Amino acid sequence: MFNSSSDINSLLGQKEPHYTVIIFESENSYIGREVIMDLMQYENILVHRALSSDKALLETLGIVSVPSCYLIYPNGTHGLINIAKPLRSVFSSHLKALPSVRKKVGAHSDYPPRVVQEDDKQDVAWKEYDKSKMYTADLESGLHYLLRVELATHQTLEGEKLKTFKDFITILYKLFPGRLHVMKLLETLQEWLVSMPLDKIPYDAILDLVNNKMRISGIFLTNHIQWVGCQGSRSQLRGYPCSLWKIFHSLTVQGATQPEVLANTAFENDAQAVLKIMRRYIREFFGCRECAKHFEAMAKESVDAVKTAEEAVMWLWRKHNVVNNRLAGAPSEDPKSPKVQWPTPDLCPACHEEEGGVHSWNEKEVLAFLKQHYSSKEISLQYADPNTDQHDVVDEKRDKLPTKNTGSDNNSEKHKQREHPRPEFLDKLIQNQPNKSKNSNYHLESSKTSVTFLGLGFSNIDMSLCVVLYITSSLFLMVMYFFFRVRSRRWKIRYNRPYV
Numbered sequence: 001m002f003n004s005s006s007d008i009n010s011l012l013g014q015k016e017p018h019y020t021v022i023i024f025e026s027e028n029s030y031i032g033r034e035v036i037m038d039l040m041q042y043e044n045i046l047v048h049r050a051l052s053s054d055k056a057l058l059e060t061l062g063i064v065s066v067p068s069c070y071l072i073y074p075n076g077t078h079g080l081i082n083i084a085k086p087l088r089s090v091f092s093s094h095l096k097a098l099p100s101v102r103k104k105v106g107a108h109s110d111y112p113p114r115v116v117q118e119d120d121k122q123d124v125a126w127k128e129y130d131k132s133k134m135y136t137a138d139l140e141s142g143l144h145y146l147l148r149v150e151l152a153t154h155q156t157l158e159g160e161k162l163k164t165f166k167d168f169i170t171i172l173y174k175l176f177p178g179r180l181h182v183m184k185l186l187e188t189l190q191e192w193l194v195s196m197p198l199d200k201i202p203y204d205a206i207l208d209l210v211n212n213k214m215r216i217s218g219i220f221l222t223n224h225i226q227w228v229g230c231q232g233s234r235s236q237l238r239g240y241p242c243s244l245w246k247i248f249h250s251l252t253v254q255g256a257t258q259p260e261v262l263a264n265t266a267f268e269n270d271a272q273a274v275l276k277i278m279r280r281y282i283r284e285f286f287g288c289r290e291c292a293k294h295f296e297a298m299a300k301e302s303v304d305a306v307k308t309a310e311e312a313v314m315w316l317w318r319k320h321n322v323v324n325n326r327l328a329g330a331p332s333e334d335p336k337s338p339k340v341q342w343p344t345p346d347l348c349p350a351c352h353e354e355e356g357g358v359h360s361w362n363e364k365e366v367l368a369f370l371k372q373h374y375s376s377k378e379i380s381l382q383y384a385d386p387n388t389d390q391h392d393v394v395d396e397k398r399d400k401l402p403t404k405n406t407g408s409d410n411n412s413e414k415h416k417q418r419e420h421p422r423p424e425f426l427d428k429l430i431q432n433q434p435n436k437s438k439n440s441n442y443h444l445e446s447s448k449t450s451v452t453f454l455g456l457g458f459s460n461i462d463m464s465l466c467v468v469l470y471i472t473s474s475l476f477l478m479v480m481y482f483f484f485r486v487r488s489r490r491w492k493i494r495y496n497r498p499y500v
């Protein structure tokens, strides 16, 4: 504890390799001691307590009420932390979330401690963003990575993998908070998968659809990565796994706020629908196999207890926090985005409560916060790919897909092998599935070629339907013509009126 103002004054402006925190409080307050205890397991930060008796010092530092938290940065700059709720958990959570503050060795004793660097070097250009917002760019980049990189490690989808993929696309098509051109892509993909009577689908066929080879207008999914809320301070940090969490949180929230959209699907009235699909997707496809094992263990333990769509939202939130807690201090943690219990008090003060210095969540407030944060209405379009119908661009750039990978390193390698247009996957299909080849041929071929008219793309199905309609209406007109001619003749004969 600091006893004199000269101790404190000597610290101000001084450069240290760590943050220095001073909690000012009254003599009978325990918050300072509690925050010191909370932060003992963390490195790059030192917490002190000071009594609020020196009014002159408090005035100099701009402190008008206690308890207050004063922060001295490693570069010597200092200032009062603006904390709305002066609770132990709020102070501690704020300090744990400071860049480069991370859990000490112990829980992760194999990891070397990191030293705070004033100017933590980055190998990527940093984009300013608002932590309280969701970004379309993250969701679409995640979907792009999932469909064009993660899935590319599977040459063929069959059995449980195919079923999982089909169900996942159905859920995405119904619940993904995407822009119109992305939703149209998901709809086309979903309809195509449902109409395919095959029990084996080559990945190439899916990629052709994702790349809009049929040139259906109004369909487009960005073909490059643009992380915003998921950007890492280094290229190997954050990115895809972060976006996958965000996608699944969004899906659970959409499932709770508009359950009616799942009507007439296999998931109608299934409160666990999104969680079940997530569990199967992570098990079958997620590149990080270690993560998949951990997630499966958590799901096995408690997912069956979920009875409503809102409980599903809360289940995923709770489990994500368990993962955050386990990974705090791990090498995969980005010092610029420390693993903390989320939402932090600055994002949702009402979510945090405290009784006798012990933190608790106000789950009603957490649910309300999650519904608002992951709501489709709150998503920012900043940095998102402009909404253009770019099927030609997709074709041109398909060879330039990103090689960055977080989960499985061989993904990008495998993807590079796909640089040239593939041999006809139709031939493979016909060879592999002799009984169903005619059908599949019809489905794939019919959607492959198209005609553009007045800016609209028409597939062969559309053109065939036009021809059939044309012939049918011509026949109908001919039948009507003959019918009236015969009737008019009979009439003439019956009444013998030559002038009619």
Ligand SMILES: Cc1cc2nc3c(=O)[nH]c(=O)nc-3n(C[C@H](O)[C@H](O)[C@H](O)COP(=O)(O)OP(=O)(O)OC[C@H]3O[C@@H](n4cnc5c(N)ncnc54)[C@H](O)[C@@H]3O)c2cc1C
Pocket (backbone or CB within 6 Å): 229, 230, 237, 238, 239, 241, 242, 243, 244, 245, 246, 249, 282, 288, 290, 291, 292, 294, 295, 316, 317, 318, 319, 320, 321, 323, 324, 327, 330, 332, 333, 334, 337, 338, 339, 342, 343
């Ligand atoms: C299913 C799954 C399991 C994983 N398991 C492991 C593992 O076992 N080991 C491992 O090393 N890595 C694992 N990962 C990766 C890890 O969880 C992080 O995604 C990765 O380290 C990137 O972290 P991040 O800082 O971007 O934040 P993330 O944890 O990815 O979070 C992304 C964003 O979600 C929001 N968020 C954070 N917490 C919550 C919450 N509780 N509820 C709702 N939203 C929240 C925040 O806005 C945050 O920025 C897993 C990923 C997934 C998708």
